[in-house]
Amino acid sequence: MGNTLALTERQKELVEKIGIFHEQSGMQPAAARVMGLLFVADKRELTFDDITEVLGISKSATSNAINLLIQTDLIDYTTFSGDRKRYFRLKITNWREGLARKINHMTSMNTLFREVLEARKETGAAEDEKLEELIDFLNYVNQELPKMVERWEARRR
Amino acid sequence: MGNTLALTERQKELVEKIGIFHEQSGMQPAAARVMGLLFVADKRELTFDDITEVLGISKSATSNAINLLIQTDLIDYTTFSGDRKRYFRLKITNWREGLARKINHMTSMNTLFREVLEARKETGAAEDEKLEELIDFLNYVNQELPKMVERWEARRR
DNA sequence: AATTTAGTTCATAAAATTATGAACTAGCGA
DNA sequence: TCGCTAGTTCATAATTTTATGAACTAAATT
Secondary structure, eight states, X not given: OOOTTOOOHHXXXXXXHHHHHHHHTTOOHHHHHXXXXXXXXXXXXXXXXXXXXXXXXXXXXXXHHHHHHHHTTSEEEEEETTEEEEEEEEOGGGHHHHHHHHXXXXXXXXXXXXXXXXXSOOOOOHXXXXXXXXXXXXXXXXXXXXXXXXXXXXXXX | OOOTTXXXXXXXXXHHHHHHHHHHXXXXXXXXXXXXXXXXXXXXXXXXXXXXXXXXXXXXXXXXXXXXXXXXXXXXXXXXXXXXXXXEEEOGGGHXXXXXXXXXXXXXXXXXXXXXXXXXXXXXOHHHHHHHHHHHHHHHHHHHHHHHHHHHHHHHO
């Protein structure tokens, strides 16, 4: 029983590209490939076995990856009555949120920088001012980013 | 000859915090600690040996870390005549740029998503529309972010 | 010329991450 | 009750990443 989901070369290439992208954002390799596959496969919903077979990874690797992606809310699944399989699919809508969270993580450095500044013996050095400036910038981004998302949403309507 | 730069507990704590933050952004552990140290040390400029001794890492680890940080433009050094040592220091001003670059990397996913969409057999499915929407959002961010930075700069003056 | 200083390089070791496969579980249907 | 399906779990293996230490270089100093 050959697998009906075989990928074209183009699809394989895109799975890798998307995989690498996610790896670079800190995701485990297998999970990153699962993301890629869910993006490019001919079907929008894949079963556990689809994933295992098409990616050529072990069941445990698939299990790990899927649970990780569910936990981080990047994928989802449906079921159908009289069928025990789960059908996994991307939760694309959560991307915006995820992006915002990541940017937020970066800009959250500002509180840590503030602590650093307070722990420094006051030298009144030019370096301290530069750090102040950076903190101010991060604060600004933190404040403006949600507004930006709102503007995008408004424009959409 | 004991080292004159010994860190307080508070400073050590902050080095670790900053280190972990950078590690989470994909930086190698040793380099991440060097960043932390340069942030919290009593002096704003440290030598190779200061770093090696205070962090308790090997010379090669220090060498690696420093070269990495110089390459990625996160640190700098000065020299003084009649002194062969290099004095390493943070290049804080480049942070804004670095942050912008990272956000850009994330939003650069839009071109890849566009490729995915084009490779999909046109099903006209709702999923495709969601992906379109995401691409649109990423485009928007890419476009608006530089403006945001400009607004911050303007406000600063 | 010999030594010291300020590093670099590289083979190897240690540690951390990721994947495997075999054994297991729990529900369903016959 | 037996077997099958759809996974999970865990000890172990493979891979990757990171750090070490010893040997080296090249410039400055004595």
